[in-house]
Amino acid sequence: MSLQYDEIVRGGLARQVADLIRTAILEGRLAVDERLPTEDELARRFGISRPTVREALKVLAAQNLIRSRRGPAGGTFVNRPDKDAAARTITDTATLLVGMGRFDIDEIVAARMETEALCCRLAAANRSEADLAAMADEIALLGEETLSDEDFCASDVRFHRAVVQATGNGPVQLMMHAMIESFIPITNMLIYRDHERRRTVAAHQHIRAAIAARDAETAAQLMRDHVEDMRTVLDQALARRNIDKRQGGTS
Amino acid sequence: MSLQYDEIVRGGLARQVADLIRTAILEGRLAVDERLPTEDELARRFGISRPTVREALKVLAAQNLIRSRRGPAGGTFVNRPDKDAAARTITDTATLLVGMGRFDIDEIVAARMETEALCCRLAAANRSEADLAAMADEIALLGEETLSDEDFCASDVRFHRAVVQATGNGPVQLMMHAMIESFIPITNMLIYRDHERRRTVAAHQHIRAAIAARDAETAAQLMRDHVEDMRTVLDQALARRNIDKRQGGTS
DNA sequence: ATTTTAATATTCGTCAGACCTTTTATGTTT
DNA sequence: AAACATAAAAGGTCTGACGAATATTAAAAT
Numbered sequence: 001m002s003l004q005y006d007e008i009v010r011g012g013l014a015r016q017v018a019d020l021i022r023t024a025i026l027e028g029r030l031a032v033d034e035r036l037p038t039e040d041e042l043a044r045r046f047g048i049s050r051p052t053v054r055e056a057l058k059v060l061a062a063q064n065l066i067r068s069r070r071g072p073a074g075g076t077f078v079n080r081p082d083k084d085a086a087a088r089t090i091t092d093t094a095t096l097l098v099g100m101g102r103f104d105i106d107e108i109v110a111a112r113m114e115t116e117a118l119c120c121r122l123a124a125a126n127r128s129e130a131d132l133a134a135m136a137d138e139i140a141l142l143g144e145e146t147l148s149d150e151d152f153c154a155s156d157v158r159f160h161r162a163v164v165q166a167t168g169n170g171p172v173q174l175m176m177h178a179m180i181e182s183f184i185p186i187t188n189m190l191i192y193r194d195h196e197r198r199r200t201v202a203a204h205q206h207i208r209a210a211i212a213a214r215d216a217e218t219a220a221q222l223m224r225d226h227v228e229d230m231r232t233v234l235d236q237a238l239a240r241r242n243i244d245k246r247q248g249g250t251s
Numbered sequence: 252m253s254l255q256y257d258e259i260v261r262g263g264l265a266r267q268v269a270d271l272i273r274t275a276i277l278e279g280r281l282a283v284d285e286r287l288p289t290e291d292e293l294a295r296r297f298g299i300s301r302p303t304v305r306e307a308l309k310v311l312a313a314q315n316l317i318r319s320r321r322g323p324a325g326g327t328f329v330n331r332p333d334k335d336a337a338a339r340t341i342t343d344t345a346t347l348l349v350g351m352g353r354f355d356i357d358e359i360v361a362a363r364m365e366t367e368a369l370c371c372r373l374a375a376a377n378r379s380e381a382d383l384a385a386m387a388d389e390i391a392l393l394g395e396e397t398l399s400d401e402d403f404c405a406s407d408v409r410f411h412r413a414v415v416q417a418t419g420n421g422p423v424q425l426m427m428h429a430m431i432e433s434f435i436p437i438t439n440m441l442i443y444r445d446h447e448r449r450r451t452v453a454a455h456q457h458i459r460a461a462i463a464a465r466d467a468e469t470a471a472q473l474m475r476d477h478v479e480d481m482r483t484v485l486d487q488a489l490a491r492r493n494i495d496k497r498q499g500g501t502s
Numbered sequence: 503a504t505t506t507t508a509a510t511a512t513t514c515g516t517c518a519g520a521c522c523t524t525t526t527a528t529g530t531t532t
Numbered sequence: 533a534a535a536c537a538t539a540a541a542a543g544g545t546c547t548g549a550c551g552a553a554t555a556t557t558a559a560a561a562t
Contacts, residue, residue, distance in 0.1 A: 038541085039543065050519095051516075052516060054302075054544085058310050059313040070524045070544075071526050071541070072527065074541080083348065086347070093337045093340050096277065097334065102332055103422055107419075107420045107422060110373075111420050111423045114423075121365070169362050170362075172358075263544070290514070299546085301547095302546075306544095322552095325554070326512095505560100509557080510555100511554100511555090513553085514552085516551070517548105518550105521546075522545070525542085526542100528539080529537085532533100532535080532536095
């Protein structure tokens with residue numbers, strides 16, 4: 001364990017202590033799963049009170065850097081960087097920006113169109129049989145007539161995630177999951193009519209077939225067309241909503 | 252202001268309160284820049300103590316959801332979602348994963364190669380004169396013989412950021428900045444020799460020219476080749492480092 | 503009358519020490 | 533040897549207080 005327990009100079013104490021410990025973790029001076037001193041001990045060594053130590057630790061826990069357990073074998077431990085936890089953090093951050101309207105719909109659609117086309121190319125090169133099976137599952141589910149709108153959207157999301165998964169590329173998966181998830185609130189605005197549903201299922205089938213055939217360019221182009229299609233439906237939905245707003249002002 | 256001050260059921264109190272407030276913010280029940288009750292008031296309404304309230308608020312502050320100021324006009328306020336703050340969060344998260352070796356170098360390079368090629372295509376379509384000027388600046392800087400290794404790397408990063416910027420697409424910028432930044436620690440391992448530096452400058456010039464000419468496919472291919480080149484140099488550097496490790500075991 | 507200065511109230515930031523809850527380890531009993 | 537009871541360790545929470553920063557207000561000086 002290597003930590004400096006003085007050097008405190010200016011700013012909120014809790015913040016400074018959090019920064020010190022975070023830096024120690026990021027620089028590897030605190031190993032993964034290593035146990036920090038007890039809160040009492042930290043307070044003593046930093047020369048601050050325990051509540052302040054706890055505020056600092058809460059910050060680090062919120063960033064998934066540490067975890068705490070009670071009991072004699074408990075204490076505060078350095079977390080192993082976890083892809084899933086990181087994915088959640090990135091997704092939440094992106095979702096917040098999208099939800100608060102910090103991006104235009106157009107640029108979101110454009111971003112998704114291009115990045116998912118890229119995923120198709122990578123997926124065509126790297127897909128496994130399991131990936132193809134996962135896509136097939138969602139295609140079958142999506143084809144069921146009795147599916148509710150919510151279940152239809154959820155399955156649609158899972159298909160796109162399956163394509164991302166098939167890229168076999170960790171960093172790409174990390175970023176794309178965030179992009180797809182943060183887009184959900186907008187896609188959920190859509191109300192799919194029957195013939196639109198059939199179009200979606202057909203598009204998914206063609207995309208899967210191209211990926212299965214390792215035809216990267218066809219898969220990418222099909223995905224672009226598919227997202228473009230979604231944009232058209234989305235535009236209509238938005239237009240309808242605006243008309244409704246003007247006519248029946250029931251806000 | 253709409254907040255439920257009871258419904259506490261199970262789990263850490265601080266955690267629960269943080270979740271309640273976070274949900275209220277995310278659902279828009281607490282408007283941007285709205286002021287929450289004072290910490291004393293929150294403690295009273297939630298039926299908990301002020302230190303616990305503070306732990307909850309620290310968590311939310313760590314997630315950039317709120318800010319606090321002292322004084323009579325002070326208090327706790329809801330933050331406006333900020334692209335820069337979000338970019339920092341995402342970058343830090345990705346950097347942690349990369350730094351702790353949760354991704355293979357190969358998949359990082361592959362991800363960067365494909366995503367930056369994509370950026371070139373978008374940049375060719377959307378670049379402004381200012382974007383081209385920013386790229387030209389970094390090219391000029393990178394050509395200077397006297398540049399230190401650190402400054403060379405920094406300028407290289409800024410060129411790639413300029414390309415990303417030229418896409419004019421917010422979500423893409425968000426994700427790509429994270430990818431480029433998190434890759435820095437690895438690129439910094441490189442020691443560029445003179446002829447490698449010249450190759451880099453030449454590659455940047457060609458990429459910029461293709462983007463200026465709105466030649467998307469050429470720009471994309473040049474970027475792929477450029478990143479591929481970096482990978483080659485990187486592999487050599489890694490090989491050298493491994494040899495050094497075996498010979499001079501000074502750990 | 504206006505500007506400068508001082509007092510004051512408000513709110514976050516920190517502190518001290520105590521008690522509660524959970525969890526593990528130990529030791530006793532059967 | 534297994535089951536149970538007990539104690540100790542550590543985080544989780546509470547109470548009450550004081551310190552520090554800052555906006556408002558009042559007072560004073562120009």
